[in-house]
Amino acid sequence: MTFWVLVGLFLASPAFSQTEISPLLQRHWFEARTAHFNIYSCGSNQAVAKVGGRLEQFREAYSSLAGAQAVASPPIVVIAFPDHQSMEPFLRLYQGKPANLAAFFLRGSDENFIALYLSGAGADSLDAVFHEYTHLLLRHNSLFWPMWLNEGMAEIYSTFETTPDGGIRVGKPHPEYIQLLAHKAWMPLSALFAVEHDSAEYNERERQGIFYAESWLLTHYLMLGDSPAMKARFGGLTALLRKGQTPEQAFTNALGVSLPQMEKQLRGYFERGKFEPLKFVVNGNLSGPKALSFRAMAPVEVCFRLGDMLMRADRAEDAAGYFMHGQKLAPKSPLPYEGLGLLASQRKQSEEALSQLRQALQLGSTSYLAHYIYAAERYRLTCKSPDMFSEVDEKTAGEIRSELQKALTLMPNFGPAHRLLGFFLMVQGGSMAEAEQHLQRAIQLEPENASYQVTLAQIQARKGETEAARHTLEPLRLSYVAPEIRKRAEEMLQELGSGAKTPKP
Numbered sequence: 163m164t165f166w167v168l169v170g171l172f173l174a175s176p177a178f179s180q181t182e183i184s185p186l187l188q189r190h191w192f193e194a195r196t197a198h199f200n201i202y203s204c205g206s207n208q209a210v211a212k213v214g215g216r217l218e219q220f221r222e223a224y225s226s227l228a229g230a231q232a233v234a235s236p237p238i239v240v241i242a243f244p245d246h247q248s249m250e251p252f253l254r255l256y257q258g259k260p261a262n263l264a265a266f267f268l269r270g271s272d273e274n275f276i277a278l279y280l281s282g283a284g285a286d287s288l289d290a291v292f293h294e295y296t297h298l299l300l301r302h303n304s305l306f307w308p309m310w311l312n313e314g315m316a317e318i319y320s321t322f323e324t325t326p327d328g329g330i331r332v333g334k335p336h337p338e339y340i341q342l343l344a345h346k347a348w349m350p351l352s353a354l355f356a357v358e359h360d361s362a363e364y365n366e367r368e369r370q371g372i373f374y375a376e377s378w379l380l381t382h383y384l385m386l387g388d389s390p391a392m393k394a395r396f397g398g399l400t401a402l403l404r405k406g407q408t409p410e411q412a413f414t415n416a417l418g419v420s421l422p423q424m425e426k427q428l429r430g431y432f433e434r435g436k437f438e439p440l441k442f443v444v445n446g447n448l449s450g451p452k453a454l455s456f457r458a459m460a461p462v463e464v465c466f467r468l469g470d471m472l473m474r475a476d477r478a479e480d481a482a483g484y485f486m487h488g489q490k491l492a493p494k495s496p497l498p499y500e501g502l503g504l505l506a507s508q509r510k511q512s513e514e515a516l517s518q519l520r521q522a523l524q525l526g527s528t529s530y531l532a533h534y535i536y537a538a539e540r541y542r543l544t545c546k547s548p549d550m551f552s553e554v555d556e557k558t559a560g561e562i563r564s565e566l567q568k569a570l571t572l573m574p575n576f577g578p579a580h581r582l583l584g585f586f587l588m589v590q591g592g593s594m595a596e597a598e599q600h601l602q603r604a605i606q607l608e609p610e611n612a613s614y615q616v617t618l619a620q621i622q623a624r625k626g627e628t629e630a631a632r633h634t635l636e637p638l639r640l641s642y643v644a645p646e647i648r649k650r651a652e653e654m655l656q657e658l659g660s661g662a663k664t665p666k667p
Contacts (some may be wrong), residue, residue, distance in 0.1 A: 183465075183483060183484065184468070186468070190204060190458070191458075191461075191463075192204075192207075192457060192458050193456070194211065194454055194456050195454070195456075195457075196215075198217075199217050199218070199238050199239075200237065200238070200240065201213065202239065202240070202241050202242070203243070205243070209242070209281065210242055210280070211454055213240065213278070214240075214452065214454055217240070217291065217295065219452075220295060223322070223330045223442070223444050223448055224299055226445050227444065234607070235274060235298055236270070236575070236577075237273050237274070238273075238276065239275050239467075240275075240276045241471055242280050244280055245279050246279045246283075246284075248279070249277060249278075252472060253277075253475070255476075264279075265279075265290035265291055267294035267295070267297050267298065269297070269301060271608060272530075272534070275471055276295060289336075292320045292321075293319070293320035294316075296316040297312065297316055299319075300312070300316070302609055303400060304610060305612070306403045306404050306406075306640075307403060308403075309358055309361075310355060310377040310381075313378075315381055317336065317377065317378040318332055318440075321334040321336070321439070324449055327443075328448065329441055330441070330442050330444055331441050331442075332439060332440050332442075333382060333437075333439040334437075335437035339371075339379065343376065346372050347372075349373065349376055351421040352421055354376055354377065354380070379428060379431070380424075380428060382437060383427070386437075386439070387431055388438075395416055396417070398416040401416075402415055403642070406641045406642060407641075461491050462497055463497060465491065466484070466485065466498065466500070468484050469481040469483070469485045469488070472484065485498050485505065486502070494525060496521075496526055496527035496532075497522075499525065500519065500532050502518040503518030503519035503535065504531070504532075504535060507535050507538070515539045519532050519539070528572065529572075530568075530579070533565045533568040534569040534576065534582070536565050537561075537579075538582060540561060540562050540565070541562050552589065553589060553590055559586075566582060566583045575607055578604070580601070580603045581600070581611075583600045584597040584600030584604065584618075597621050598618065598622070601614060601617055601621055605618060612638055612643050612647045616635075620654075622634060623658060628658050631654070631658055632655060635654055635658075636651075638650075638651035639651055639652060
């Protein structure tokens with residue numbers, strides 16, 4: 163039996179090239195580790211300690227309000243640059259130029275990145291940091307929330323602060339947004355609702371201000387505003403979006419107003435000028451000292467961290483330059499080989515990825531990601547055609563399973579390894595109960611990853627649990643689900659309807 167895996171494991175990227183290495187490498191870099199954040203910086207210790215303490219406060223407060231599962235995530239890496247000028251060469255590119263960002267967040271199944279700067283205009287407030295971290299905490303809604311609501315909620319929580327009575331406060335007004343809204347033309351709500359990640363309004367320096375300002379105002383009005391009716395109805399918006407209604411349909415149905423009516427109400431709210439924050443009482447002492455440890459970083463590790471961040475920011479050629487520079491600095495370190503292996507994997511160069519990662523592991527790499535990617539690429543090479551997997555021989559199967567288990571030993575809460583191990587066991591004809599257990603764990607860790615649901619349905623169908631498979635697939639037919647996943651779900655549902663017990667390739 164051959165099985166089809168829905169989403170390719172990695173994306174293609176350009177060829178390697180050496181780039182000019184940043185003078186930042188001449189500075190003293192260190193790691194500052196808190197309970198939940200690993201911060202890498204060449205700035206001041208005091209500024210880094212402040213960032214770490216405030217991030218831990220924010221996480222603890224959100225956990226108190228929403229529960230421990232809400233803040234569970236893969237490791238969070240923070241790159242704290244000394245100033246904005248030094249951060250700019252590492253920003254994502256938009257139309258060939260660095261995006262206009264005071265901080266940015268790169269979310270991944272294996273690791274999450276927050277990049278920020280420590281000194282200069284805008285560095286003290288940490289608003290941008292809390293904005294980016296909020297995106298991680300609300301990631302389970304990001305699949306179906308429109309951009310204005312994702313950004314509006316992040317702006318509400320970006321003003322997080324503790325209060326003298328041990329509580330927290332969010333939702334303070336942003337003076338710069340009030341100024342923009344007072345002097346700039348507003349976007350019609352229909353245009354606001356249409357903004358997506360690649361929209362100019364979201365990316366361009368001269369346009370993103372009014373988009374963020376209006377998103378903040380609309381979210382503030384619905385969540386914290388002076389209309390009890392709107393606040394009561396706001397809670398129904400997410401439920402309708404989750405059911406697959408378009409942003410405009412869900413908005414008008416949940417709130418009971420047309421977009422022109424809401425525009426009028428929003429104007430009135432702005433003109434009244436009373437933007438009250440929201441206060442919460444939380445358990446525990448948020449202002450208590452946070453444990454923090456420091457250690458110096460070797461130049462090869464700095465190269466790896468900066469290259470890894472560039473790779474995740476879709477700047478592969480720049481990333482390769484840092485990895486290769488690290489190789490020259492420390493030929494016996496596993497880190498450059500690991501970075502080059504991850505980059506080769508991203509380019510779908512499986513043989514090169516295996517060669518580099520094998521050297522990294524032989525040199526003593528303890529990276530769960532190196533073990534996972536090695537297993538994934540070893541498995542990819544067994545395909546007779548792209549992403550079509552069949553049962554493999556016992557020796558190869560043992561190697562793949564061993565590497566996946568090592569990855570999970572090092573990082574038990576790593577969703578992709580649970581997913582791949584479950585899929586692998588299914589294809590090999592192993593324990594379907596164990597396969598399903600791994601998929602259920604992957605989904606628990608990353609409920610927003612719809613491709614995991616497809617694999618779970620395949621396992622359920624293989625077990626003959628047709629109704630369970632249908633139940634798993636039905637939500638994947640909704641409009642906000644990625645088109646390729648919707649298509650596969652429809653195909654599988656048709657096969658199940660015809661009496662097939664196992665999804666066909």
